[in-house]
Amino acid sequence: MQLLFTGFGIGAIYALVALGFVLLIRAAAVVNFGQGEFAMLGAYLMVIGFNVLALPYWLSIILSVLLMAAFGVVFAATTYWPLRHRGGLPVIISTIGASIFLENLVLVLYGPEAAQIDGLFDAPGIQVGPVFMDSQYLSIIVVAALLVALQYAVFEKTLLGKKLQATSQDKEMASLLGIPVATMILITFAYSSALGGIAGILVAPILFVSTGMAGLIALKAFAANIIGGYGSIPGAILGGLSLGIVETLGAAYISVPYKDAFAFLMLLIFLLVRPQGLFGERIAEKA
Amino acid sequence: MPITRRGALLTAAASLTVASLAVTRRARAAETIRIGVVSPLTGPAAQVGAIQLNSCRLAAEEINAAGGVLGKPVELVVEDDQTTNPGVVLAFSRLAADPSMVGFIGSIRSTQVNAMAPDVAKVGKPMMFGGTDPTLTHSGYRWLFRCRPNDSFSGRVIADFGVNTLGKKSWAVVHSTDAFGTGGKNAVTDALTKLGATIALEQGYANQQADFTPVVLAIKQSGAEAMCSYFTFEPDLAVFARQLRQLGVRIPxxxxxxxxxxxxxxxxxxxxxxxxxxxxFLTDANPEAIAFTAAYRQQHKENPDSGWTYDALHILARAINAAGTTEPEKIRTAILAIKGYKGAEGTYNFDENGDGLHGYDVEQNTNGKSVFMKRIEFPA
Known part of the structure; x- marks a missing residue:
């Protein structure tokens, strides 16, 4: 039971980061390998706001998320925009470059020491029968659920959401219909960056803040993405959750040192047996 | 090229300048005892490097105030090693090119010492270093002298303290699966077994984990009375510690x-x-560490995290004075003859391999402060 709970909590983190991946894949057909660094930057902004400038906790969160959204636009303008007509690969490489740049920039500006952020709640967690529920894991699960609900509401129920969807489905058609495609893509980058920032702020109390904190998480979130179905929103969520649970159980019952291997083994199995993922039906259409 | 009067004058002037430079250089070299220091001034270890350099300078001030070495003041010549292996090799070659260098203070990182070792052997002058890989002093390098205990002692100290002081017989060993963690695990399980303890669990983990729940549950199920650990990265250790407490594990x-x-x-x-x-190194482990910490605090308003460069320069100065000359072979003999020298890192008894220290301090975390408990030494 304990393992299921932590697996679920870790899975929710993967799902949150995977969500950021999916949005960009859908809106701009970009696989953004800087997604993990978004989380890292969000966490560092939080460190600066809360620990260094001593702002109130909630204000630091709001400021960090807003700054991350603004940063998403800058990221899009520098990393994606100049290369947008060159196809997928140059943009992917450009995001990898940006992620290495960001990691080292923070290293130079902040230094290599890890920092610590307080959790949302003072209480370490609650004991339910034999299971200890860490309050931060609970917050992650709740926030992830809220964000998914919010995202669903925006995408399905608002005009903005419909425009974003139209852009992601067919850019040319969308622009013919008078939808400002460029603005829509910028909004997606801003949202995806803010989402990454939120993920970073949420995991920081558990993993602490360091420049390399998000590397492995981003990689696993990407795997979650493929397991769930490339470009599928419910797929990203289920993929993330199942990945978290599988690796935690695998570590407990088979081998701890090979924990990371279970995640990628699951990815390989899916690529071989069900390459379209849990929810994927769009692969054929894309190919 | 025809020799013009102007050209000849210029040449003469130039050679005069060179000659006078050479004279001043030789004169200066004769006035001080020059010690080369490679230190990370830039790169990820820059913060640690600054403390090492400050400690070394503090030692130089003390030595000079006490009359210097062979009646001359010590002069430190510092080169940046950039926290990399190529950086340290380059820094050392710059220092070693100067024939007036008497000895060197090397690096705290074993990989860097390894990178420099062949060049140090070629130069044939003593280098004091702080890397803790045991093989560095066991590979036939005659000119390397270690001013920290090597890793082979940490496992023995953990086992000795755990079995003889804490009195625990059944152990869980948690370790990183990298070279450092595996080496440590082998050393400590070996030492524990020799002391008659049983190993209830050997649990490896891969570096940079988000979650240690499976490890913690394995410890719980093993029924071990106590546990020891070799963690490489600090955030991993902190994540593990918190989950350990959350899941109610409280064994020593x-x-x-x-x-x-x-x-x-x-x-x-x-x-x-x-x-x-x-x-x-603990700031309160012995009178020398306390005195060094006080002097360091007075200059820099913070505690030092290591005293090995401070000890290294004192030992080098002491050896040169004992040798009565700057001749490398005689300094080497004098270093190896040092027994019972009380430094900030402990009592130095150099063995024939060049290892100065043979034990560790054991500390206890008392409400967030490291408090010295006991020193465990092994014969050299």
């Missing part, structure tokens, strides 16, 4: 050096209260 815990590092203690806070750790 003796950790390798990283458990007592200020970074880990800052991250893990009360999850590490009451744990034990081995440390090569």
């Amino acid at each position: 815990w003796v950790g390798s050096q990283s458990i007592a590092s200020p970074v880990t203690m800052g991250l893990a806070k009360n999850a590490l209260y009451g744990t034990y750790g081995v440390a090569d």
Whole structure:
């Protein structure tokens, strides 16, 4: 039971980061390998706001998320925009470059020491029968659920959401219909960056803040993405959750040192047996 | 090219300048005892490097105030090693090119010492270093002298303290699966078995984990009375410590050096209260460490995290004075003859391999402060 709970909590983190991946894949057909660094930057902004400038906790969160959204636009303008007509690969490489740049920039500006952020709640967690529920894991699960609900509401129920969807489905058609495609893509980058920032702020109390904190998480979130179905929103969520649970159980019952291997083994199995993922039906259409 | 009067004059002037430079250089070289220092001034270890350099300068001031070496003041010549192996090799070659260098202070990183070792052997002058890989002094390098205890002692100290002082017989060993963690695990399980303890669990983990629940549950199920650990990265240790406490594991815990590092203690806070750790330097371990810490604090308003460069320069100065000459072979003999020298890192008894220290301090985390408990020494 304990393992299921932590697996679920870790899975929710993967799902949150995977969500950021999916949005960009859908809106701009970009696989953004800087997604993990978004989380890292969000966490560092939080460190600066809360620990260094001593702002109130909630204000630091709001400021960090807003700054991350603004940063998403800058990221899009520098990393994606100049290369947008060159196809997928140059943009992917450009995001990898940006992620290495960001990691080292923070290293130079902040230094290599890890920092610590307080959790949302003072209480370490609650004991339910034999299971200890860490309050931060609970917050992650709740926030992830809220964000998914919010995202669903925006995408399905608002005009903005419909425009974003139209852009992601067919850019040319969308622009013919008078939808400002460029603005829509910028909004997606801003949202995806803010989402990454939120993920970073949420995991920081558990993993602490360091420049390399998000590397492995981003990689696993990407795997979650493929397991769930490339470009599928419910797929990203289920993929993330199942990945978290599988690796935690695998570590407990088979081998701890090979924990990371279970995640990628699951990815390989899916690529071989069900390459379209849990929810994927769009692969054929894309190919 | 025809020789013009102008050209000849210029040449003459130039050669005069060169000659006078050479004279001043020789004169200066004769006035001071020059010690080359490679130190990370830039790169990830820059913060540690600054403390090392400050400690070394403090030692130089003390030596000079006490009359210097062979009646001359010590002069430190510092080169930046950039925290990389190519950087350290380059820095050392710059220093070594100067024939007036008498000796060197090397690096705290074993990989860097390894990178420099062949060049140090070629130059044939003593280098004091701080890397803790045991093989560095066991590979036939005659000119390397270690001013910290090597890793082979940490496992023995953990086992000795755990079995003889804490009286625990059944152990869980948690370790990183990298070279450092595996080496440490082998050393400590070996030492524990020799002392008659049983190993209830050997649990490896891969570096940079988000979650240690499976490890913690394995410890719980093993029924071990106590646990020891070799963690490489501080955030891993802090994540593990917190989950350990959350899941209610409270058995005594003796950790390798990283458990007592200020970074880990800052991250893990009360999850590490009451744990034990081995440390090569503690500010309150002995009178010399206390005096060194006080002098350092007076200059820099913070505590030093290591005293090995401070000890290294004192030992080198002492050896040169004992040798009565700057001749390398005689200095080497004098270093190896040092027995019972009390430094900030402990009492130095150099063995024939060039290892000066043979034990560790054990500390306990007392409400977030590292408090010295006992020193465990092994015969040289």
